[in-house]
Amino acid sequence: MDYLGYMTYLAVLLCPFVGVMALPEVRAKMMAICDPLKRTNNHINTVTATHRATLHTLKMTIERTNHMVPKIVAEDLEE
Numbered sequence: 001m002d003y004l005g006y007m008t009y010l011a012v013l014l015c016p017f018v019g020v021m022a023l024p025e026v027r028a029k030m031m032a033i034c035d036p037l038k039r040t041n042n043h044i045n046t047v048t049a050t051h052r053a054t055l056h057t058l059k060m061t062i063e064r065t066n067h068m069v070p071k072i073v074a075e076d077l078e079e
Contacts, residue, residue, distance in 0.1 A: 020026055 021030075
């Protein structure tokens, strides 16, 4: 079999599959299978974003505190 024969064979095998996949009922069932995965992925992304925001806030707080510590110590020494 030559290249064109292989491509024709592949097309004949795939066309019915692609046609069935295009049916609304089949697509709905396939998407229903994916919904729990999408929800889990959204949850993971939300937790990750919250974690990043918390770390950023903590980092900024530490940086502000580090700048304030010498001033606080100096004020305490003056008193």
